[in-house]
Each structure stands twice: as structure tokens, then as C-alpha cells.
Amino acid sequence: MTITVFDYGAGNLHSLVKVLEGTGRPVRLETDLVQAIDTSLLVLPGVGAFSAAADRMAGARVHARDALRAGLPCLGICLGMQLLFDASDEGPGAGLGILAGRVTRMDATRVPQIGWNTLDDVTDPLFARAALRTAYYANSFACRPDHPATVVAWSTHESDRFPAAVRTGNTLGVQFHPEKSSAPGVEFIRRFIDDILPD
């Protein structure tokens, strides 16, 4: 029941790892994607740039995509959510392509969006169970899925309405940072993991 955080080598993962460890399961950091998918739950963290992360995934992209499609649970946070899609305007490189669509720059004057934003049109009961109604964001880009039915929560920054969360199979992607969204955010992570990795 190991949780593995794929480390793109781009930044500080301590607070995320601390929250994951709080679920009582062992957590490891892995810089090699092939090794990383040998796990019970893969976490794609939210630090760094799309191209650099895509580069780190390049050799194992198809393996990882197949593993997720076969049901390996995955939580993608911020950039980690964006990596679930095909490609990004942020830079070259291929995402995992678990979800069809592109990542584009937010249509707003204040970019990046840094701060709290409300969640609406929430269709996934996980949010209500965690009492997560507002979430902390730090992003310049947002995902534009070809199939809006995969979106389970939305937020709006200025005039840009963008997916706050997407879900397909055992994969959940969130544009916000649950690990920085205070108690409800931490509860959101804990409940997702408890649901998907029953003891």
C-alpha cells in the first residue's frame, strides 16, 4: 500500500509528503517514472514546468499511461493534473494523454492566479465529504478537456472558467493545491486515498 510521489526534480515536496504520510501509509519519492508506477498510488505533484516534467516522463510515458488506464490510482496536483492531458501551451513535450485536451494560458489579466478561489458545479461527492468549498491556487495555465463530462468541479478566475478537478477511472486531477488548502484540503486528500486504497 505504498504511495509514490513522482519527483520531477523541480521543487519542494515536503508539505505534500507530510500530508500523504498523515494517511498512515508509506510514502516514497521516485525520480524514475518506470519505478514510480510500481506502486499502489501514483502522485504527480504540482511543482515545476510542463516541458521539464514531460521530458522526465518521456521514456516511460506509454508505460505510465497504460498503467493508469489499467486502473493504477493516480492523484495529479496542479502541474500534475496538467500532465494528465495531451499537451500544453506552456512548452513542448507530451503529457500522459489520459484525458483528451490541451493546457492553455489562463485568460485573465492577473496571471498567475495566486490565492483562494471558490469551487462550483461540484459533482464529485468527495468535495462535500471533505467540506472543501474554497481552495488555494497558484497557476498560470489551466486544462481544457475535450470532454467536459470528466470535469467534477469548476472555478472562475476573472472571466476564465476552468476545471478545478477532473476524474477518469481511478485518476483524479486537481488544479488547486489541496495540501495548501487548509484542513478541508488535507481531508480531501485523505478521503480520496482512503476510498481508493482501502486497508
Next chain:
Amino acid sequence: MLAIPAIDLREGHVVQLVGGEYDREQVRLNDPLRIARQWVLAGFSRLHIVDLDAATGRGSNRETVTQMLWDGAAAFQVGGGVRTEDDIRTLLDAGAACVVLGTRALEEPDWLERVALANPGQCMLAADVRERRVATRGWARTLTRDVFSVVDEVASLPLAGLLVTAVHREGLMQGTDLPLMEDVVDASPFPVFASGGIGSLADLRALEDRGVAAAVIGMALYTGAIDPRVLAEEFPQ
């Protein structure tokens, strides 16, 4: 990372103190409302107001604060002497984006829990830290509590964030306490706001690199050590 100018109010003026000490006032400017507007013109969209007189029980600048909130030129986070539910309600109703709670929130955890739950995402806890220990009452009294035990105690509350002021660096512009900020970011399940000692753009870049959500900048802006327009351009608003 957001860059947020500080507006510290004392006797109706905007001031800057060195090391958080009231007899070491280095900057004193008239017309706080005009100064708030100037920061907005320079490109900032969020301002951090502290009523130093209210924080120390020497007086109040509430009228000035209310004027700035009514003016509505920016998003304001407001602190200094916010010690009752009425204070919180009044400031939020007047348009504050969030209230910054210090002394009472640190001394009465039950009160902090009550007001944080009643105003989710609108209460920021301010910890004035000297050598990793938390001080209250306008910095005159040092508590013996470790800042990390405070973070653990409030981890379950829906706070807007945690403002960590490295009091021993404040007003000196000799750099922030980076190891402190980095460790607090690691430990906190909410955004961390940093202040105290920021003297250059390099200090700000170092804070951003360590995952700090926002930096509150005082002396370096008021003395011109950092060009406000360059700052507002490099860091998002």
C-alpha cells in the same frame, strides 16, 4: 509568489519600525490613504495593513483603516489589535479580504478555532517569531512556544494562511530568515506569508523558491531599496 506592500499605521501616519521596536521608528509619512493609492498605481493589487497602536493598546487607527477599505483601491488584509468577533465582523463587512489575528489567537486557541470556523478562508494567523519562538503583545512579551508547535495546533483550521514575521530581521533589510521560512512552509497545510528583513529582489526570489505564497515588504519599499514598479512587474498581482 505575491508581493504585498505593508502599511503600518501609527498615530494616523504610515511608519516603519526597525526590529519591531517602537522607539526605533525610521519612516513616518502622512496621508495613509494617498500612500495606499500610490502602491496601487505602482501596480500592486493587495496591501497589508497593520494598526500598530491597536496592536499595543496605545490607541487606534480604525477610522483610517475603514477609509482605506471604503476607498477599495486594492484587496486589503488587515491586522493589529483584532481581538473580538465584533472587530472581525466589522472589518470583513467593511470590505477586508481577510483579517490578520495575532495576540488573542495565539493565547486563546479556542477563540481562534471559533472565529476561523465561522469565517473560513478569511482569518490569517500572524506569528511574530524571534529565533523560532512566537512573541505577542506588540513584541514586548516573548512566549516560549516554538513556532512549529503553533503550526501543528492550528493545522486543522480553515485559515487563509499563516503570516510569519521574522521580528529579529524586521526593518534591517539584511535578508529574511530563509531557513525559518522554508521549514514553516514544509510544515504548513496552508499558504505561508513571510515578512521581516526583505531587502532586495534576490531575497524575494529566494522566498519564492522555497514555496512561500506571499511576501509582505515594508522598509525596502519605503526607503527605495526595491523599486516598486520593478517589484510589481516581476511578481504577480
